[in-house]
Amino acid sequence: MSETLAxxxxxxxxxxxxxEAAAGVLADHVKRTSFDRSRTLSGIVGADLWLKFENLQFTATFKERGALNRLSALSADERRRGVIAASAGNHAQGVAYHAARLSIPATIFVPRGTPTVKIENTRRHGANVIEAGATLEEAAILAIDHGRERQLTFIHPYDDPMIIAGQGTIAIEMLASVPDLDVLLVPIGGGGLISGMAVAARTLRPGIEIIGVQAALYPSMYNLIKGQHLPMRGDTLAEGIAVKAPGRITSEIVRALVDDIVLVTEPQVEHALSLLITIEKTVTEGAGAAGLAAVLANQERFRGRALGLVLSGGNIDTRLLSGVLTRQLAREGRLSQLRFDIADRPGQLATIVAVLSSSGANIVEVSHQRIFTDLPAKAVLLEVVIETRDQSHLASTIAALRAAHLDVDVGGN
Structure with missing residues (x-):
């Protein structure tokens, strides 16, 4: 280690x-999750890709590391009065679970629109959950005011040295398993995870490259570090890292130790999440898939290197997950909606079904529309959802339909 870095x-x-002290606190209370090489994903991206399965913690999130470390430091009086936190869901679960273990009353403010699975899991751990505020920042302001009135200790989700230290234990575990990692790719919201991991990784392996990953819709730390002014808006699949204002402490550490921050788009996150399910058989939320999304979008940059990724959480609403997987099937040409303008007379549907059958396409859904359409009165809008093997199979199916003189549009276009 150079004198400058030291x-x-x-x-x-x-x-x-x-x-290191946090690691001692967490021992036997927080799972030491597996850190495994993905042979298939490594082949896809052309790099040696290792996955840290923090989505397999009891609360399905790394957040319980920092939460336990912070809660363990409370005085007896602070424990008796209780704690309060604000969270989009994962920090809430970490605080609620370990507060219950330590017999500490917990109140959690979550912004409106937080995924139901995260709210219900938090309540299941025994916390009092209050939905308030349009954003995490608004929820935090309300939580601080609520806690001040009742003398509750506020447990910050990221801008607290003990929270940061707890999250940093992940890097110790990763480098203990694979000491020669070249790169760490870490999702960034407020910056607690990457800050702790950066301190640990720079100490243990000074030359390692540390790259943060943010959702393009919420590039808060990216803007701060790079002096940019990209807008922050909209609903992101990676709501766990949708933070408008990074922390003061975390910003200082990121500025000192992190090499770069990259942005990932919503389609890139969806693709990564789908690959983790189909290849690794593991469920992550959007934030948990951000690291893989960054690798997939920058394969030349990482080719041939040993990469460590953190699957930071697995708390995703099942309805949202279903939508993501279905959209990915559509992108791959495996699920498509075909639209036909046909004459309203017997035999037309049978003709279409015969062509689809001979092409090997599976019919998933059929819908006729005679009323709510601009077509002539003697015409019908027919929508058929089909399943095909891939894009080439879809293309050959469309070609067969057009060869049978059927006017077809794909996806309503």
């Missing part, structure tokens, strides 16, 4: 000693 690490508000 001096930089010594000046930061979180030290490697803090992270």
């Amino acid at each position: 001096a930089s690490l010594a000046r930061l508000p979180v030290t490697f000693g803090d992270i």
Whole structure:
């Protein structure tokens, strides 16, 4: 380690000693999740790709590491009065679960629109959940005011040295298993995870490259570090990292230790999430798939290198997950909606079905529309959802329909 790096690490508000102490607190209470090489994904991206399965924690999120470390430091009086937190869901579950284990009353503010699965899981752990505020930032303001009135200790989701130290234990585990990692790719919301991991990784392997990944819709840390002014808006699949204002402490650490921050789009996150399910048979939320999304979008940059990715959480609403998987099938040409303008007379549907059958396409759904359409009165709008093997099979099916003189549009276009 160079003297410059050593001096930089010594000046930061979180030290490697803090992270080692957190590891002692977490031992036997937080799962040491597996860190495995994905042979198939490695082949797809042309790199040696390792996955840290934090989505397999009891609460399905890494957040319980920092939460337990912070809660364990409370005084007896603070434990008696209770704690309060604000979270889009994962920090809430970490705080609620370990507060219950330690017999500490917990109140959690979540922004309106937080996925139902995260809210219900938090309540199941015994916390009092209050939905308030349009954003995480608004929920946090309300939580702080609520807690001040009742003398509750506020447990910050990321901008707290003990939270950061708890999250940093992930990097210790990763590098203990694979000491020669070249790159860490870590999702960034407020920055707690990447801050802790960066302190640990820079201490254990000074030359490692550390790259943060943010959703393109919420590039808060990206803007701060790179001096940009990209807008932050909209609903992102990666709501766990949809943070408008990164922390003061985390920003200092990221600026000092993180090499780069990249942005990923919503389709890229959806694709990565789908691959993790179909290939690794593991469910992640959008934020948990962000690292893989970054690798898939920048394959030349990472080719031939050993990459460590954190699957940071697995709390995704099942309805949303269903939609993501179905949309991916459509992108791959495996599920398509065909639209036909046909004459309203016997035999037309049979003709279409015969062509689809001979082409080997599976019919999933059929819909006739005679009323709510601009077609002539003697015409029918027919919509057929079909399943095909891939894009080439879909193309040959469309060609067969057109060869039979059937006017067909794909996807309503």
